[in-house]
Amino acid sequence: MGPIVHIGYHKTGTTWFQDRFYPAVRNRHYIPRATVRAAFLARGALHFDPAEARTHLGEAPEQAILCEENLTGGLHNGGLAGNLSKDVADRILRTLPQAQIVIFVRDPLSAIVSAWLQYVKGGGTFGLRRYLFGRDRLSPLAPERDEAPGFNLDHFDYVRLITHYDGLFGPERVHVFRYEDFRADPRGFAAAYAARFGLDIDLAHIDWGTRNPSLSLPLLWLARAMNLFTRRAVADKSWLVHIPGWYGLSRRMLRRANGSGRFGRPLGMRDLLDDALAARLRSHFAPGERLLAARLQWQARNEDAEGTVLRWRQRPLPYDGHAQSPAHR
Template sequence: MGPIVHIGYHKTGTTWFQDSFYPAVRNRRYIPRATVRSAFLDAGALHFDPAQARARLGEAPDKLILCEENLSGGLHNGGLAGNLSKDVADRILRTLPNAQIVIFVRDPLSAIISAWLQYVKGGGTFSLKRYMFGRDRLSPVAPERDEAPGFRLDHFDTIRLINHYDNLFGPRQVHVFRYEDFRADPRGFAAAYAARFGLDVDLAHIDWGRRNPSLSRPLLWLARGLNLFTRRAVADKGWLVHIPGWYGLSRRLLRAANASGRFGRPLATKDLLDPALASRLRAHFAPGEQLLAARLQWQARTDQEDKTVLRWRQRPHLHDGPQQSPSYRR
C-alpha cells in the first residue's frame, strides 16, 4: 500500500493519533514528529533534497507511518499564505511517491475557534476578531505583512489543498475524513480506520482520553491576562513585561485548573462567535464546503465499488448530500 502520511489539519485529533494510536500499530513503524519535521520542514524550498529526507526516515519506507499537522501548514500563519502547504506536498511526492495521504478536515468555524483557543493557550493575548482580522488594519505595504505572516481564513478552505494532493498523487491515494465523525464515535472510527489501511492495532489497550481540552470562559480570560507577562510563544501578541519562566509556570497552572473541572464547562463555537460573524464566515466558506462534500461523496462511491470495503455511517453535515456515507476497508 505504501507509507501512510497523515498531514493534519491542525485541531482534528492529530495529537491523539500521535500519542495513542499510531505508536500502538504493530505492523508498521511510526516515525516521531521530530524526525518528520527534520525530513520535510527543516530545509528551505530551494535546498530540499528528497534523498536526504528518505535517509532521515530510515529503511522500509513502505512500512512507515508519518503524522505531522504542520505538513499542512502552520496554524497561526496560514501555511505562509499556502506556499509552505503547497511546497510540502511536492516534497512528499518527490520523497515518497507511492504514499497514501491522509487528511482530516473540520467544520471551518469550529476549526477557527479551536485555533484561537490554541493561540491563547500558546501565549496569545488578542481577542478573536483581532486574531482573525488583525492584518486588515495594516497598510498594504506595511513590513509586518511580509515579516510576520499571520492568520488567514483561506487556510481553512481545505478543499484547495485536498485538490492539490489529488492532482499530485491521484485521488485514490488521498483519503479525506471528517473530524466530526471521529469525535462522534472514536472507537468505531478507529476500528474502521485501522481496517481501511490494514493496521494491526489492539484497540482494547488504547488511551481514549481527549487531548488539548478547550478552556472555560473564566480560564480563557485568566489565560489572556497571564499571557501579558511573557513574550512567548506566539508571534502576534502583546505583553507588559517578560518574566523568565512565567510561560511554563502559567501553562502548568492553567492545565491543572482546567483538569479540575471547577471553572465551568469548555467553551463551544456558538459561545464565541456572534451570529453576524458566524453568518459572514459561513458565506465565505460555503463554496469550498460544497466542493468538499462532493469530494467526500466521490470517495464514498469509489469505496463502495470496492467489495472489501466496510461501510460506516457518517454524521450528517451542513453541505453533505443524502448519499454521503464514508466507508472503510474490512
C-alpha cells in the same frame, strides 16, 4: 499500499493519533514527529533534497506511518499563504511517490475557534476578531505583511489543498475524513480506519481518555491576562513585561485549574462566535464546503465500487458538543 502520510489538518485529533494510535500499530512502524519535521520541514524550498529526506526517515519507509499536522502549514500563519502547504506536497511526492495521503478536515468555523483558543493557550492576548482580521488594519505595503505572516482564513478552505494532492498523487490515494465523525464515535471510527488501511492494532488497549479540553470562560480571560507577562510563544500579541519562566509556570497553573473542573464548562464554538461573525464566515467558506462535500461523495462511491468503503455518520450541521473526544482542540 505504500507509506501512510497523515498530514493533518491542525485541530483534527492528530495528537491523539501520534501519541496513542499509530505507535500501537504492529504491522507498520510509526516515525516520530521530530523525524518527520527534520525530513520535510527543516530545509528551505530551494535546498530540499528528497534523498536526504529519505535518509532521515530510515529503513523501509514503504512500511512507515508519518503523522505531522504542520505538513499542511502552520496553524497561526496560514501555511505562509499556502506556499509552504503546497511545497510540502511536492516534497512528499518526490520523497515517497507511493504514499497514501490521509487528510482530516473539520467544520471550518469550529476549527477557527479552536485555533484561537490554541493561540491563547500558546501565549496570545488578542480577542477572536483581532486574531482573525488583525492584518486588515495594515496598509498593503506594511512590512509586517511580509516579515510576520499571520492568520489566514483560506488555510481552512480545505478543498484547495485536497485538490492539489489529488493532482499529485491521484485521488484514489488521497483519503479525506471528517473530524466530527471521529469525535462522535472514536472507537467505531478507529476500528473502521484500521480496517481501511490494514492496520494491525489492539484497540482494547488504547487509551480513550479525554485530553486537553477547551478552556472555560473564566480561565480564558485569566489566560489572556497572564499572557501579558511573557513574550512567548506566539508572534502576534501584546505584552507588558517579560518575566523569565512565567510562560511555563502559567501554563502549568492553567492546565491544573482547567483539569480540576471547578471553573465552569469548556467553551464551545457557539459560545465564542456571534451570529454576524458566524454568518460572515459561513459565507466565506460555502463554495469550498460544497466542493468538499462533492469530493467526499466521490470518495464514498469509489470505495463502494471496490467493496472497501467504511461509512461514518455524515452530519448536516457542525458538531459542537462540549464533551471532548480523545482528539483535542
